[in-house]
Structures are given as C-alpha cells and as structure tokens.
Amino acid sequence: MTEKLSQEVRKLPPCRAACPAHVNVQAYVALIQKGKFKEAVEVIRKDLPFPAICGRVCFSPCEDACARVNLDQAVAVRSLKRLVADIEHEQGRVIAKPVPKKYSEKVAIIGAGPAGLAAAYELSKLGYPVTVFERMAEPGGMMRYCIPDFRLEKFVVANEIAYIKDLGVEIKTGVEFGKDITLESLKKDGYKAVFLAIGTQLGMKLNVPGEDLDGVINAVDFLRAIALGEKIAVGERVAVIGGGNTAIDAARMAKKLGAREVMILYRRSRGEMPALPHEVELAEKDGIKFYFLVAPKQIIGENGRVKAVECLRMRLGEPDENGRRRPIPIAFSEHQYEVDTVIPALGQMVETSVLPPELLSKEKRGPSLQVDPLTLETNIPGVFAGGDVATGPASIIEAVGAGRRAAVSIHRYLRGWDLRKDRDGERIEETTWVKDWRLLEKKERRYDAPIEKPHLSFEEAREYLERLKRQARFEAFRCLGCGPCAECLASMELCEGDKAVVDEGKCVGCNICAVVCPVEAIKKNEKGVAHVNEDLCKGCGLCAARCPERAISMKKLSDEQVLTMVLTALKR
Amino acid sequence: MEPSKPPKIVCFMCNWAFCEEEISVPYNVNIIRVMCVGRMDPALVIDTFINGADGVLLVGCRPPDCHFVNGNLHAERAVKMLKKLLALTGLEPERLKLMLISPLKNKGFSHYAKEFSVEIWKLRNPTLGREGLLANLKAAKEAASAFRLRVLLGREKELTEFMNAYGEKIPEEQFDALLDDIVRAEFIRYKIHYLTKIKPRSVKELAEILGIKPSAVLRHITNMRRKGMMALDHVEGYTPLYKALEVQ
Numbered sequence: 001m002t003e004k005l006s007q008e009v010r011k012l013p014p015c016r017a018a019c020p021a022h023v024n025v026q027a028y029v030a031l032i033q034k035g036k037f038k039e040a041v042e043v044i045r046k047d048l049p050f051p052a053i054c055g056r057v058c059f060s061p062c063e064d065a066c067a068r069v070n071l072d073q074a075v076a077v078r079s080l081k082r083l084v085a086d087i088e089h090e091q092g093r094v095i096a097k098p099v100p101k102k103y104s105e106k107v108a109i110i111g112a113g114p115a116g117l118a119a120a121y122e123l124s125k126l127g128y129p130v131t132v133f134e135r136m137a138e139p140g141g142m143m144r145y146c147i148p149d150f151r152l153e154k155f156v157v158a159n160e161i162a163y164i165k166d167l168g169v170e171i172k173t174g175v176e177f178g179k180d181i182t183l184e185s186l187k188k189d190g191y192k193a194v195f196l197a198i199g200t201q202l203g204m205k206l207n208v209p210g211e212d213l214d215g216v217i218n219a220v221d222f223l224r225a226i227a228l229g230e231k232i233a234v235g236e237r238v239a240v241i242g243g244g245n246t247a248i249d250a251a252r253m254a255k256k257l258g259a260r261e262v263m264i265l266y267r268r269s270r271g272e273m274p275a276l277p278h279e280v281e282l283a284e285k286d287g288i289k290f291y292f293l294v295a296p297k298q299i300i301g302e303n304g305r306v307k308a309v310e311c312l313r314m315r316l317g318e319p320d321e322n323g324r325r326r327p328i329p330i331a332f333s334e335h336q337y338e339v340d341t342v343i344p345a346l347g348q349m350v351e352t353s354v355l356p357p358e359l360l361s362k363e364k365r366g367p368s369l370q371v372d373p374l375t376l377e378t379n380i381p382g383v384f385a386g387g388d389v390a391t392g393p394a395s396i397i398e399a400v401g402a403g404r405r406a407a408v409s410i411h412r413y414l415r416g417w418d419l420r421k422d423r424d425g426e427r428i429e430e431t432t433w434v435k436d437w438r439l440l441e442k443k444e445r446r447y448d449a450p451i452e453k454p455h456l457s458f459e460e461a462r463e464y465l466e467r468l469k470r471q472a473r474f475e476a477f478r479c480l481g482c483g484p485c486a487e488c489l490a491s492m493e494l495c496e497g498d499k500a501v502v503d504e505g506k507c508v509g510c511n512i513c514a515v516v517c518p519v520e521a522i523k524k525n526e527k528g529v530a531h532v533n534e535d536l537c538k539g540c541g542l543c544a545a546r547c548p549e550r551a552i553s554m555k556k557l558s559d560e561q562v563l564t565m566v567l568t569a570l571k572r
Numbered sequence: 573m574e575p576s577k578p579p580k581i582v583c584f585m586c587n588w589a590f591c592e593e594e595i596s597v598p599y600n601v602n603i604i605r606v607m608c609v610g611r612m613d614p615a616l617v618i619d620t621f622i623n624g625a626d627g628v629l630l631v632g633c634r635p636p637d638c639h640f641v642n643g644n645l646h647a648e649r650a651v652k653m654l655k656k657l658l659a660l661t662g663l664e665p666e667r668l669k670l671m672l673i674s675p676l677k678n679k680g681f682s683h684y685a686k687e688f689s690v691e692i693w694k695l696r697n698p699t700l701g702r703e704g705l706l707a708n709l710k711a712a713k714e715a716a717s718a719f720r721l722r723v724l725l726g727r728e729k730e731l732t733e734f735m736n737a738y739g740e741k742i743p744e745e746q747f748d749a750l751l752d753d754i755v756r757a758e759f760i761r762y763k764i765h766y767l768t769k770i771k772p773r774s775v776k777e778l779a780e781i782l783g784i785k786p787s788a789v790l791r792h793i794t795n796m797r798r799k800g801m802m803a804l805d806h807v808e809g810y811t812p813l814y815k816a817l818e819v820q
Contacts, residue, residue: 033588477588481639498607512726516610518641540640541611545650548722550613559616562604566582566620569602 013483015077018065020401021118023047025062025077026483032080032476037469040084041094048400049121049164050114052089052156053143055082058397059276067482075478083472093159096166102127105414108191109133110177113141114396115387116197117164118403119410124167126411131191133175141199142388143396145227146220146246148253151279154227178354183383193410196355196369196378196385197403200348200393206241210299211344215306219250219345226253235340236260239309241296242345243273248280250343251288262288263337267295267314267327295327297334299342308336348393359385375409375419376402384409481538498539498556502530506551513543513552522552579626579692583685584612586632588639589673601629601685608632609670610643614650614716614725617668618657622709627667627692629685634672644672649728656755657716661708664695707766714762721758724751760784761792765801765816772805772813 015025024047028040044051058078066074088094107123109116112134120130138144140157165171175181177198186194203218205211215235217225219242225232238259240251243266255262264283266273269292273280284290294311301307313333316325350369352360359378361370371378371390378385386402388394412419500513500522507529513522514530521536522543530543530552544552544559553559578600586609597603606612609632620628630651632644647670655665669688715721728751731742742750764778775793779786793814796802805815 510723510726512723515730516646516726518643538607538640540608540643541606542608542640542643542646545611545613546646546722546726548719548726550615550717550722554611557606559613562584562606562616563619563623565604566602566616566625567623569582569604570580570620570624572602 013481014065014067015062015075016483018061020061020395020398021048021404022401023062026479026481028084029075029077029080029476029479030481032084032472033479035469035473037084037087041088044081044084045163047404048397049118050143050160050396050400051081052085053114053152053160054078054397054400055085056152056156057143057147059395061397067480068478076475080472080476083468087469089156089159094163096163098166098168099124099127101129101168103414104129105192106131106190107193107195107410107414108181108186108189109195109197110181111135111141111197111199111387111389112139112161112171112173113197113199113387113399114143115199115389115399115403115406116141116195117161117169118400119195119197119386119406120169120171120403121164121167122404122407123410124164124169126407128411128414130169132169132171133177133181134171134173135176137173139171139173145224146249148223148226148249150252150256151249176354183356183380192382193414194383195376195403195406195410196359196383196389197387197399197406198351198354199388199399201351202349203344204346204349206296206299206344206346208296208298210301210306213299213301213306214304215340216299216342216344219246219343220348222250222343223253226257232257234259235306237337237339238262238341238343239337239339240264240343240345241309242266242347243268243275244345244347245275245279246347247343247345248275248283248288250345252283252286254341254343255286255288259341263339264288264290265294265296265309265311265337266290266292268316268325269293272316272324291337293327295329296342300336306340306342308338309342310334310336348388350389356380359383374405376406377409377419382413384413498541498554499534499537500532500539500541500543500552501555502532503551503553504529506549508549508551510548512546512548516542516546518542579689580624581627581629581685581689581692582620582625583629583631584609584617585630585681586639586643588637589631589633596680596682597685598682598689600689608638608640608643608647609672610638610640610646610650612647612650614654614657614722615713617650617654618709618713618716621658621663621667622706622713627669627688629688630668630670631681631684632670632672634674637674645729648672649725653721653725653751653755654716656752657712657759660756660759661712662705663709666695667692708763711762711766712759714765715755715758718758718762721754724754757792760788761796761801764789764792765796768802768814769816772815774808774811774813776811 012022013026016022019025024043028043031040031043041051048054055078060078062077063074066077068075105128107128107130109120109130109132112132116132117139120132123130132139136145139161143152144154144157183194201220203220219240222232223246234254234257236259238251238254238261240247240254240262243264247264251262251264270290293314295314297310297312299306299309311334313330314327315330317328318326320326355369358380359369369378369385369390371385376384376386376390384406386406387399391398391402409419509524509528509530511524514524518540519536519538521533521538522530525531539554541554541557544554581601583601583603585603585605587605587607609630612630617628630647632638632647635642635644638644651668651670654668658665658668671684673684728747732744732747735741760782763782767773767778767781775786775789779789782789793802801817802814803817805813807813
C-alpha cells in the first residue's frame with residue numbers, strides 16, 4: 001500500500017498528486033476505458049475504502065488538477081468513480097476476504113468516521129488486529145450522521161463499512177471516549193497504539209444575543225437529529241447562516257422537511273463560498289434564496305421563540321491569512337428577516353472536554369490538538385491523532401488521507417522503524433510534461449449529458465446505468481494519461497506496458513528520439529548514447545519509429561511482431 | 573491483387589482511438605492495434621504492401637486528443653513522405669491513408685473501413701507487373717529504413733518550426749522540396765542497389781531501366797561507392813560494370 005509510494009519519489013499525474021489520499025486516478029480511468037469496471041473499483045480500493053461515498057460527495061480535487069482543463073474541461077473523475085462503484089453495488093455487495101493477522105499488537109481507533117475507518121482499513125490490510133470505538137449507534141461519523149440522505153444514501157455508507165468489517169476490523173459502537181474508555185484503560189487492555197479521530201462534533205456558536213431562543217438549532221445537531229430519525233419541526237421560514245456545504249445541506253433538508261421559505265445568509269459574496277458550486281446550483285433549483293454580504297447581529301425573540309433575525313450589511317475588505325477577503329460590517333445597515341427557525345452552520349469545533357488535557361494545544365488560536373503534521377504523532381508516544389480533530393473541519397478525502405498517513409505511522413511505530421524517513425506527503429511531485437499541452441489552442445467541447453444525476457435514487461440510477469456505461473467509457477477516453485504507463489498497474493496486461501529499448505551499439509547519438517519523445521523519457525546519457533528512463537516511458541514507440549539507425553525497439557510490440565501480425569492477417 | 577476478390581486491407585489502429593466494442597469491420601479489413609499511430613515505422617508500412625496488402629489504413633486520434641502529445645502529427649509527416657515514396661514505386665499513393673478521428677465523435681469504425689475499401693476497389697489496376705512493383709517496393713523499403721531519410725523525417729519539426737544548426741529556419745515549402753529530392757535520390761540509389769545485386773550492370777543499362785540520364789546514374793553510383801554500398805565488378809570492353817555490396 002502506501003509503503004511503496006512512500007519509499008520512492010514518483011512523478012505522479014496531476015490528479016493523483018492532487019488527491020489527499022493519492023488514489024490512482026489514471027489507472028482506474030484507463031480501466032474504465034477498457035470497460036473493466038470491476039477491476040477499476042479494485043484499483044480505487046487499494047487507496048480508498050470508500051469508492052461509492054467519494055463518488056457521491058467528494059469535492060474532487062483531482063478534477064481541479066486535471067490537465068484536460070487546458071484543452072476543454074476536466075475528465076469527470078468523480079462521476080466515473082461513482083458509476084463504477086454503483087455498478088459493483090448493483091451486482092450485490094462485495095464481500096472482502098478477511099486478512100490474516102500477521103502481527104499481534106492491538107491498535108485502537110477512536111471514532112468511526114472517514115479518518116478512523118481509513119486507518120483501520122489500511123492497518124487491517126497490513127495484518128494488525130484493529131478495534132474501532134464509536135460513540136454513536138452506527139459507524140460512519142459525519143458521513144452517516146451529517147450528510148443528508150439525498151446526497152449520500154445511508155445504505156451506501158453501511159455497505160462500504162461492511163467491506164471494512166469483512167477485512168477483520170472490529171467496530172464497537174456505543175462506546176464513548178472519555179467516559180467508557182480512556183487512554184489509560186486502552187493501555188491496560190493491551191492496545192499498543194491509539195489513533196484519535198474523533199472529528200469535530202460541536203457546532204460553532206453565533207455569539208450573538210438571542211442564541212438560546214427556541215427555534216435556533218445548530219446545523220450539525222439538526223442534521224444529526226434527522227439522521228437519528230428524530231422528529232424536528234422546522235418552521236415556515238428558515239434562515240441558515242453560513243456558506244459551507246453543511247449550510248447548503250441543512251437548507252436543502254429544511255426545504256425537504258416542508259419549510260415554505262428557506263434562505264441562506266452568508267457574510268461574504270458568492271465567490272468566497274466554501275460550498276461546492278454544483279451543490280449551490282442544486283440548492284438554487286430547490287428554491288433556496290441566497291443573501292450575500294449579511295451577518296446576523298442579533299436574533300429577536302417573542303415569547304421565547306424566534307421572531308426575526310437582525311442582520312448587518314457587510315463589505316469585503318483586505319484578504320486575510322487564508323486569502324479570503326475579510327467581511328467588514330457597514331454601520332447603521334441593520335435590517336431584519338422575519339423567520340421562525342435559525343440554523344447556524346458556521347463550522348464545527350473539537351469537543352475538547354473529552355480529550356485528555358495533556359494533548360491540548362496551549363495556543364488559543366489554531367487547532368486545539370498538538371499534532372505533528374507529517375507523522376500525526378501527539379506528544380504522548382503511541383498516540384496519534386488525525387482528521388478533522390487535528391486539522392479542523394475538512395472533507396472526507398482529506399480525512400482518508402490523514403487516516404492513511406496515521407496507518408503508516410502506526411505501522412512504523414509498532415515495528416520500531418523511523419517515523420519520518422522517506423515519507424510521502426511533501427515528496428509528491430507532479431509530472432511536468434503536461435506543459436506541452438498548454439501550447440495547444442484551447443477548444444470548447446462540452447461534455448454532453450453528465451453521468452451523474454444527483455436527484456436519482458439508487459433504483460432509478462440502476463435503469464440509467466446501462467446507458468451510462470457506454471457514456472462512461474467515452475468520458476474515460478478523454479483522459480490524457482499524463483503519468484507514465486506503469487501508473488496503470490492493473491492495466492499492465494491490457495495495454496502491454498511497453499517500453500523502449502536502445503541498442504547502444506547502433507545508436508549514433510543524433511538525439512532525434514529525445515525530440516520526439518512526449519514525456520522526456522529518452523535522453524542522451526554521458527556516453528553519448530540514448531538512454532531510456534523506464535519509469536517515465538509510456539511505450540508509445542514514437543522514438544522507435546523515428547530512430548535513423550533503427551537502434552530503438554519496443555520490448556513487447558516490436559516491429560518484427562507487428563510484421564508477423566501483418567503476415568498472419570494477410571494470410572487469412 | 574486479383575480483381576475478383578475484395579481488396580486486402582491492413583489497418584494500423586491507435587490503441588486509444590476507438591472503444592473495442594465499436595469495431596466491427598468487413599472481413600477484408602484486418603486491424604492491428606498499436607500504442608500510437610505515430611509508432612508506425614515507415615519501413616513497416618511499405619513492408620505491409622510488399623506482403624500483399626492492397627491498402628493500408630492508419631487510424632489515429634484527431635488533434636488534440638493524442639495521448640502522446642503529437643504522435644498523430646508525427647504520423648502525418650511520415651505519411652506525407654511515404655506517399656511521395658509510393659508514387660515513385662508505381663503504386664498509387666491513395667492506397668495509403670491516414671485518418672485522424674476523434675475518439676468521442678465518430679461514425680463508428682466500420683463506416684470508415686467500408687469507405688476506404690471502396691476507394692481501394694476503384695484503384696485496382698496496378699500499372700506495373702507484380703515483379704516490377706515488388707522490386708520497386710523493396711527499394712522503397714530500403715530507402716525508408718535509410719539513415720538520411722529518417723533523420724530528415726525526425727528533424728522536420730525542429731527544422732521548420734525552430735532552426736537548424738546554423739540558426740536558419742527552413743520554410744515549409746523549401747523543406748517539402750528538399751524532402752522530395754531526397755526521397756527520389758534515396759529511392760533511385762536503393763533501386764540501383766537492388767538491380768546490381770541481381771547481376772553486375774553498366775551505367776547505361778541502369779539508366780535505361782530507371783528511365784533517367786546516365787550522368788545522374790553515375791553520380792549516384794559514385795556516391796554509393798564512397799559509402800561502400802557498391803564496387804566495380806569488372807570491365808567489359810570499355811564499359812565498367814558495377815555490383816552491389818552488402819551494407820553492414
């Protein structure tokens with residue numbers, strides 16, 4: 001798994017380098033091209049235990065990094081991932097083979113969210129006995145309790161977690177950290193390493209007067225209550241405060257629960273909204289109103305219930321340390337929105353009360369937990385922490401990335417290896433040859449129907465699927481394959497994994513091969529003869545076709561072999 | 573190349589240009605998948621003709637879809653050169669066709685394959701006999717494997733878009749004329765080489781067969797002797813006869 005990646009510096013295609021979990025995007029897209037959907041999911045699972053979940057709700061940094069953007073638009077990676085995962089689900093849940101326990105050291109993971117589960121997944125694949133402790137009744141964390149059903153179906157989460165359980169991970173639910181178990185009790189029970197991934201469970205407060213009125217409910221609590229099946233009465237007119245994905249989710253949920261009018265109040269403008277643009281579009285389609293550059297000043301109540309929210313107009317000032325422009329209130333611009341429910345969705349914070357005090361950071365600002373950003377160690381040996389709890393609220397894929405890093409650290413810690421030597425993270429480099437593309441003229445090509453129809457239920461999507469398979473393959477064909485050929489691993493036998501070989505005796509050092517090579521894989525070495533860098537060679541054979549002395553041949557599909565194929569074809 | 577049978581067509585297709593399922597072709601078309609259409613060695617294409625193909629179809633991706641940045645454009649250059657070479661052999665250049673197709677927008681491969689088959693069918697009366705044609709094609713294959721032509725082909729982009737070693741940029745037309753000259757010269761040299769390999773021949777005899785001036789033949793022979801491709805065999809009366817040497 002990550003070991004191989006962490007031991008060598010590899011030039012990765014931009015999509016894989018951009019992904020926090022370094023999922024091998026190019027490989028599975030190549031497999032989709034060939035119609036090998038099942039193998040594609042297997043490739044995703046090597047790095048990511050949640051293909052179906054991420055296929056639905058990932059913010060897809062891979063698509064932002066896609067080199068295809070320079071030509072028309074990015075390859076729809078997330079939709080492709082969702083599709084292959086759905087095709088797999090359609091044929092029934094895949095049952096993983098349990099991994100034999102190679103090591104005896106027990107590992108405890110606190111929190112069955114994406115970070116904890118990803119760490120458990122990687123550690124159990126390595127052969128450790130892993131136990132995950134979860135406070136809630138069901139594992140899944142925010143994926144289960146905070147993302148509403150219309151974005152991420154509960155059974156999808158359950159399926160993916162069941163796959164992790166199949167590997168031999170034990171998940172104990174209803175166990176609260178700080179109450180039922182502590183670091184000491186875990187140590188006493190024989191756990192050699194602990195990974196804290198409790199996430200950020202508390203909704204941030206508005207800090208305005210009137211916050212404890214009846215009818216003010218935090219977005220996280222609101223969504224969690226719905227996921228738990230509690231009856232929540234939303235009023236007629238709902239104001240959601242905030243501009244993140246949780247705000248959008250809460251607003252859409254309120255609308256679906258029957259609110260007549262839902263508005264989102266955000267203190268910056270649309271461009272600064274952290275929510276995914278496509279989610280914002282969907283919210284607009286649902287009829288949710290957006291008010292930008294407004295911030296609540298107070299919540300006005302009547303008989304203990306919310307009556308209105310009083311807001312101030314804002315203007316944007318200088319960018320802050322995150323590069324977002326800071327909102328500045330405009331004096332005397334108070335105005336009121338008449339609402340009966342206020343849902344603050346300003347972000348979440350760590351429930352510091354459950355954490356042992358020695359782990360907490362002394363600094364007031366910044367993350368509340370002291371964690372080494374590379375190895376995820378805390379100041380207690382054997383205790384690691386990662387995911388939202390360490391970095392502040394982020395995304396599923398970032399949590400998975402943290403979980404994977406923690407797994408590598410725990411593995412090294414338990415084996416007594418150096419935790420820092422040759423770690424990935426800062427060593428990920430992008431391939432650079434894509435610069436050539438930028439010379440080409442940018443062309444407009446609209447990718448017709450999107451693969452994903454977010455409104456479809458799973459059953460509807462199934463009918464849609466057959467038609468989509470063909471479309472998916474076309475979409476996958478748009479991939480430029482920025483990485484070297486060996487990037488595809490599983491598809492090796494499909495595309496031959498061909499490499500160029502130089503006959504050094506014949507080479508005259510004309511350097512034509514270096515000129516035609518699209519990836520700078522072949523170059524003159526110090527002896528003055530061409531030398532192939534096999535890590536980069538994609539096996540296109542352009543150099544072999546141009547070599548004036550015919551000194552270059554291809555390993556798998558040589559000219560002689562092509563000729564034999566021609567002869568057999570013509571005899572037919 | 574019998575008129576009663578449908579033409580035999582060999583198609584070298586880029587691995588990335590079509591989905592496999594979309595390829596259903598008439599039985600006279602044989603598909604050979606390669607990593608990139610630019611991978612096709614010019615000599616290999618001529619070899620395909622030597623082995624009895626009536627038409628060769630090269631299928632690649634339309635710019636800018638090439639997986640290897642500009643493999644398709646390399647193919648375009650090679651095909652331009654090959655067409656010049658084929659014209660010299662007496663085989664119609666139309667028998668070789670390069671198609672650059674968008675993997676996303678196409679009519680399905682069978683459409684293009686049928687179209688090409690019909691085109692070839694219309695051409696089916698080679699002016700030369702089988703023997704003469706084969707000799708010409710073999711010479712062409714040698715020319716296409718020769719250093720001079722391949723260097724020129726490999727350097728075309730460099731020479732026409734950037735500059736040569738003397739800092740000159742060669743205009744495209746000038747390069748084209750140069751390519752024309754070299755293709756012709758190389759073809760004639762290898763034809764001479766082929767002819768003298770069979771038996772020693774005189775300049776006059778060669779000039780008659782090739783249909784060019786004896787002085788031109790002599791110039792080529794001098795050049796080839798310098799390169800160690802030919803040698804004087806013996807002298808009959810006052811006429812020197814030359815024979816081909818095996819090239820190392």
